[in-house]
Amino acid sequence: MPNPGKPSFLTRVRWYFQGRTSTGERGMSFGSQILSQLFLLLMAAIVLYPILWVVSMSFDPRDISRPTELRLNPFQGGLTLKAYADIIKQPTANPVSLGQLMFNSFRLATLTGIASIIVGIFASYAFSRLRFAGRQTLMIAVLTVLMLPSIATLPALFVLLNKVQFDIGGQVFNLRNSLIGVGLAVLSGSLPFAIWNMKGYLDTIPKELEEAALIDGCTPNSAFFRVTLPLSTPVLAVTFFLGFMSTWTEYPTSWLFLTNPKDFTLMMALYNMVGQYSNTTPWSHFAAMSILIALPVTIVYLFVQRYFVGGLAIGGVKG
Amino acid sequence: MTALAQSPTAPKKVVHRRSIWRVLNPYFYLIPAFLVMGVITYYPMLYQVWMSFTDYGLKNLRFDAPLPNYVGFANYINILTNQLGLSYYDFWRMLGFNLFWTFSNVIIHVALGIFIAVILNRQGLWFKGFYRALYILPIVVPQIIVANIFRNMFDPDYGAINQGLAILGKFFFGLSPDLFHIHWIDQVNYPVSWLPLTLSYYALLIANVWLGWPFMTIVASGALQSIPKDLYEAARIDGASESQQFWRITLPLLRPAMVPASVYGIVMTFNLFNLIYFLSGGGPLRQTEILITTAYRLINEQRLYGVAAAFCVYIFIILLILTLITNSITRATESYDA
Structure with a gap:
C-alpha cells in the first residue's frame, strides 16, 4: 500500500513540471514558467559564454595564433592539448618554466596565508572576547587599513623594503626584489582582513562554551587554546583559502617589486601574454595559461563558497 | 573606553595578586598582530605621509642615497591642478568618472541581483538547482583572470564579443558581419554624444556586470528565504x-541585507584595480582611468614615489569620506528592521 501522505514518484514528477511545490500547492503558471526559463537560460548563456570561449580556444586543434571564427564547443573538430604542452615547457619569452612560476606563486600564497591566520587569530580573539582599554581605538586602527586598497601603501613599502639590502657570499640580496619582500607587502594588506574575518566568526561561537571550561578549571588562556581555537578551525581554513586565492592571482605588487625572472609569479607571466606585449603569443597559449591559473582555486572555491559567500563580511574589501 | 565601562568589574576591595596579569593579558594576545602590522603596515603608512611632502624619486632609491628634498604641499597642489606631466591627466574628471563608475555598477548589480533572486525563489520553478550552480561561476573564477579573458574578448577582429554580435546580427536582422568590427577598447569618440563616456567604459561595465551580479543574487536569495510566507x-x-x-513586502524586507552588500560593493568597485588595469588599461586617453590605477602608474611607470605617496593620501581621504557617508546611510536604515 502506498503511503497516502506521500505522493508517488510519478505524481511528484507531474507536479514538478506543473510548477507546483513538493506538497502539491499551486506554484507558477505555465506562461510565467516559460518566460522565467527563457530569461534564466539567457543569463546562463551569458555566464557561460566567456568560459566556453576560453576553454574551446585552449583545446583548439587548428593551431592558429588568433581565433578567426567563433568557437564555443570545445569538442568541435577535435581536441588537442598542444597549447598546454607548450605552456608547461615555457609560457613566455622569459627564461622560466611553468613549474617555477607555479612554485613561486604557491610558496607566496601559502606562506602569506598561513602567516596571516597564525598572527591574526590571537588579535581576533582579543577583539572578539576580551575587554580592555583602547579596544575601540585599536579596532578602528585595523578597520582603517582594511578600508585602504593595498596599492595605496605601495609607494612606502617599495621604498622601505628597497632599503633592506645586504651581501650574502658576494651576492646582493635586496628584500624588495625578492619573494619574501612581496610576501611582506601582501601580508601588510591581508593581515587586517584576516583579523576582521576571524573576529566575525569568533563572535558567533557561544561564550558559554568557554565559561563552562572555566568552571571546569581551565585558565582563560587554556580555554582559548582548548575550546575556542579548535572550534574556529573552519574560519581558519576559509581565511587561509581567501588569502591564498588573492595572493595566487596577485599582480601589482609582484610586478612592481620583482625583476629576476626566476622569482616571477603566474600573473606576471599571464600579463606578458595579453595586451601590448602579446603580439607573438598565440591566444591558445593565453587561454591554456588562464585555465591553468584559475582551475585549482576555482575548484576549491566551488566547494567552500557555500560556507561564506553571502555572509561575506565587509572585510572582503581588501583587493 | 566605553567597552571598559561596560565590562563587569570585580568589587574594588578584593585585589587579586594576579589581577595585573589579568589586565595585561588581552594585550599579550594583541602583540603578534600589532608587532607585525606596526612594522609592515603602520610604519609604512606614516612614512608615506612624510614621503608625500618630498620629491622622493628614483635618485633617492638606493639605500645609501641622500634624503629627498622637502617640497611642502607642492605634490598635493600639483595633483589637484593637473601639473604631473602625465598626458591627458585631469584629476577632477577622473574623480567624477571614478564615482560614476562606482555607482552605475553597483546600481545595476543590485537591481539585476534582486530581479534574478526573486525569479529563482518563485515556487515551482524548474531547474532551480542547475541555475544556482551555474550562476556561482563568476564569483569563483578569479577576477583578474576574467579581466584578461574579457580583454581578449573585446578585441575588434578576433574577440568573441564582435564575432558573437556578428552572428546574432546576421541571424536576426540580416546585417553584414563587417559592421561588427567595433573598437571597444580604443575608440576615442563617445558613442552617446551627450555622455562623456568612451566605448571602453561600456566594455568595462559589461565585464563588471558579468562579474558582479551573482554576489548580489546570493545575498538577496538569503534574505528572501527569511521573509515569512504568511506576509x-x-x-x-x-x-x-x-x-x-x-x-511593499519583498523590497523593504530585502533592504537590511542589501544595504551592507551595496556598501561593500561600492568600496570594492571604487578600487577595482584589476579589471580596469587589465581590460582597458585606463584608456583611451586616460578616459577610464580611476584613482587607484593612476596611483599605480605613478609608482610603476613614472617612478614618482613622493607624488604617488601624496596621491595615496588623497585616496585615503576620499575613501574615508565615502565610507563615512555610506556608513551613515547604513546606520540610517538599521532602524528599519521589521
Missing part, C-alpha cells in the same frame, strides 16, 4: 497584486 498570504487575501507585494 504574502495575508497580502493576497487583502487583494494586493504581485507587483504591490514586491514593492
